[in-house]
Amino acid sequence: MKGYLHLADGKTFQGHLQGSLAEEGIAGEIVFFTGMTGYQEVLTDPSYKNQIIVFTYPLIGNYGINDKDFESKKPHVAAVIVLEAAKTAYHYEAQHSFTEYMEKWGIPVLEHVDTRELVKCIRQNGTMPALLSLEPVCESSCDSFNGLKVQEVSSVAPESIGFGDTHIVLIDYGFKKSIADYLVEQNCLVTIVPYNYSFEQIAALRPDGVLLSNGPGDPKELFGQLHEIKKVIEHYPVLGICLGHQLAALALGGDTQKMLFGHRGANQPVYDVNSNRVFMSSQNHSYAVNQNSISSTGLKVRFFNKNDQSIEGLYHEKWPLMTVQFHPEASPGPEDSVFIFEDFINTVKYRNRREVSYA
């Protein structure tokens, strides 16, 4: 069946539609991901909630879908645009083929599209609303549902995983499973709490540290939480990842801005001011902390993007706060920055020791 992707800027791309599509089509913000592997992690990363994702690598689904590489329980993307989607899978771990899996969750795949041309449009005009439709001409609006995406992907009740002396509260704005896995691997007890938990609720859990997770959408939509976040930062060692990084900056008086087309891929070069080195990072964001906005917040830049100089990570001059725009948990992408978790746990433990000795 033919399918059509209509972009808000007026362009239309035709392709072969795999899977079912409602009569009115499906709308979402269109974004592209440049990693050559890792489609399963991307599909199930809650940060991609309701987005239409374009994979720049032309062959998607080569190794199927397995049980081990999910970042959450289900796919969150609204639709997928690829050049070629694999209908078979032969990898020893594969449980489903890519197309089977997408069909199972009712996510439409538009195949046989010149994704390179499409990416160039997004590169020029930015991420924008788009509509995947059966109609060759777009009559309805491309605008998608503008609700609070975090609410849709966050957990509704606290849950604990892992075991250990260190207790980390993970505020769930739509966290990737790998983040929790890394903490558990570091012998942490992790309590995952809903995004709208108050400072008091968190304090009642007596955490040793708090992790502000990644999540979808504009950080400013969560303005209601900023006050609570600030209090958390003032009381506990905090690690913010992606959306969590942006929220921390906002909570301390900084500002964020929307980027033209964001960073989504596995090869974003991050410069570490401390080590004077560049490492590759996995990223997925449309918003960035505004460089000029942090001057009086006590926040200092530790990491910045080597390509566009955007802020990639902050620390606070007074509080034990570390935030990163990239994804140290990788999945998908390079594992160069897992040290962020180690640093965080060390900070937490150091503070614990100090408190013990002063007590």
Place this chain on the structure above:
Amino acid sequence: MPKDTKIKSILVIGSGPIIIGQAAEFDYAGTQACIALKEEGYRVILVNNNPATVMTDHVFADAVYFEPMTTEGVEKVIQREKPDGILGTLGGQAGLNLVFKLSEEGILEKYNVKVLGTSVASIKQGEDREAFRSLMHDLNEPVPESEIVQIVEEAVAFAEKIGFPLIVRPAYTLGGTGGGIAETMEELISLVSGGLSESPIKQCLVERSIAGFKEIEYEMMRDAAGTCIAICNMENIDPVGIHTGDSIVVAPSQTLTDREYQMLRTSAVKIISALGIVGGCNIQFALDPKSKNYYLIEVNPRVSRSSALASKATGYPIARMAAKLAVGCNLAEIINPVTGTTFASYEPSLDYVVVKIPKWPFEQFPHIDRTLGTQMKATGEAMAIDRSFERAFIKAVRSLNIKTLDLRLPEFEEYTVEQLYTLVEKQTDQRVFALLELLRRGEEIHSLHEKTKIDLFFLNKFKSLTDIEKDIEGLEIENITASELRYLKEKGFSDSYLAKEWKVSEKAVRELRKKKGITPVYKMVDTCAAEFESASNYFYSSYLGENEATVKSNKRKVLVIGSGPISIGQGIEFDYCSVHGVFALKEENVETIMINNNPETVSTDFTISDRLYFEPLTLEDILNVIDMEGIEEVIVQLGGQTALNLAKGLEEAGVKLLGTSSATIDMFEDRDQFYQLLDKLQIPRVKGETAEDERELLSAVRRLGYPVLIRPSYVIGGLNMVVLRNAQELNNVLVAGSISYPILVDQYLEATEAELDLASDGEHILIPAIIEHIEKTGVHSGDSFCIIPAQSFSDKTKRLMAEYAKRIVHELKYKGLMNIQFIVKENEMYLLEVNPRSSRTMPIVSKVAGVDLVKKATKILLGKYILSKDEVLLNSDARYTCVKHPVFSNFALKGLDSKTGPQMISTGEGISIAPTLEEALNKSFHSISGKALQGAIAFADKNELLEAGKKPANLNLIHIEKVTDHQKVTALYCPGTSERDISLREWAVKNRKIVLTQKETLNALLKSTTVGNWDVSSLDQWLTETSEEVMAE
């Protein structure tokens, strides 16, 4: 950290003559390194005795030394040049070994030369088996257990310790033969005892077998600050067990999950950081297809063949960056030259699939052992890029210039399924075609996977292609729809394949296709999957979506057709010529378009031409580029025979060829026309006839008398040429039934051969030098030692050679490059052959005579240059003599006899320049033996020994039967053709002895021993001294 400013001059070590396993990729790497270092303002001194390279051009280095690449040779260069730094990690294993040896011998310390890039200690840790294992143990990185054994019992003990399967690799065998995989103790004992007797040093490596694992490579870069990135990963379609140089390779990996990709990448980062690599590094892993277990196979602490491939596959110029890192620059400071906006500290993201297929010499030598294993046998490779695996794969196959029709190897159609399975299990170069044929016969991918362990992903892709082949059979050109045809083109099937299937002409398919608007678009290689805007000029064809190659200018536009994968007989010299042609065009402000598919070369460096198209060198693909670009003029003279063979088709399609028309080509290649031409111009030639069948052959031989030379028309590298000396030899050939008619039969004169290269404007000719061959006729010119300028011909003979050349040029109003071969017997001289194109010797004579022959010729073709007079630049009164020596790779090709003859077998060449012939010969033999010649020359025949006369200084002459210690034998002289001779030569090759198979070569060697010492000089010094003397006179 900024670049090192304490250093002013840098000695760059090239990789020397081309051998199997070390080829054009190091010319590309070396050229990039020289460009990068000059860009940073260093004085670049280059040692490389390979004259066919682009890097040894005076524009890339400040001083070029064509000197022996031994510690002795390089020490002399160091003494003379006093460089501050030395860079050896861009000259392949040869360069790395040389720097290592110079350091071990204290030479670098003595002259205070700093090793740039990866330190010698790191190199040692990477290369020394035990040091490397111990480091990997510390890092907790798995390496397959292995042990070097000298007796069977050691192997047994090892097996008892670690179990089976084990792989046995005898050291130094020909083409890696004698090894194998043992599943049981019995098999192990038999393999090891066989292997020990096969190995000249009586040594085998016994290793845990990981055959069947996925073979994955990463190309890494690391700077001194510790930034470490993966430029590209690659997956071998052939699992572990076949050398990566002999494997079909895809980039990026196709069957690895992100977890697996990152697991290996993380390991690579860890290992090369621990090794302290600064620059490029290749690392190879074996990954269990059924678990996350992996092993480290190999680390190459230098740029490599794979890094050349990775550079072309991603657009990221690894060698150029590696050279900058070596002088202290950091990745984060260097701009990514492809995008121009991002930095080099960045991992490319591909939005296409790259397929590389090796080019093997087996089509030329069908009788030799085609089995692939741990010893690389390929001489070159072709690469293709597309948005689908299918089309990239077909394009790569079509780029190989072999006798397939797309994916069909016609001879397999006769094979039974059993025969095909046997071939599949034998692991030869033809395996992939046997697999495809089996799929056509309906065999299941799972059963092929069982036999080959090739991942089902790839087998399934192959299956889809053979399914489409069936669809094509069912279609008819009369009623094919546009969408059907578009689909077939998207999947990669060529017009010629469709034409054959539909029983129409290729032109008919092409016209239909164009009528239906089905033409390829061209996509950009930009390193970043379109994330950033990029000014890249590097393109590949595809059949979907937007055309990105739309830059239009009003400049005159010329297409240069490259020479494709390197094969024996068509080497790197044609890349040199293509690159020089491009330079000339650029100097004349002409827009240059390059089409080629060889990832190893300089011509496919996107900075060379204005636009580069990575495409098969077939009429269809070239015409597609011509149509899209609106090209009017094409040069086919530069890319060797491959490009020349396209002339007719291009002309028929209405393309204007600069310089060479197909009528001219026919004039020289059609023997009857050629002989008529020579007769008309009163140029003496040998007697010859064309035989259409056996009867005509017999009568031709009767008329001409023995010996005769028989050969097919239009060949590369003397393919299938045979000298027949008597009725018995003729009978052998007839019985073997290997002759395909029509065949050319020529009188064969035992005489001296000579050749010359020239550039002509139709009126005057420019000849850099006349070249004299040391070996007699019957030895292919590519396998001969040569003297430049010729020394033993009379002035009259040389004048006549130039005169005859001029007659031909005049008669045909020929413009451009030409190579002419002669035979000289006493005072008689015959013209043997004319090649209306660039030649193997052009780079040599251009360099030695100090003239840009190819550039001049190209400018003539453009109509921008004329010659004012006839000239032979280098005469026998020149103050120096150059010797060219052939270099052979027989060690890699079991079954290839090293006796030289009409069919070329050498893979590379080196030159030496010295004041006298003897000294130049001495340098050449020094190069060949890797050190000053000493020890003994063993003679196969006692009588020849007696004839050889007086024993030279430093060398013994001894009959082979009298040899007691084989170690002391340096060379074997064995010109015979008996079974014993052949096996003696094989013994010598296996034991890495110099093999002399012609009397004249032996004499040259003996002559070389009359001088004891030699000095080094840069080419510029030779050239200036000469011109100063000329001025003084």
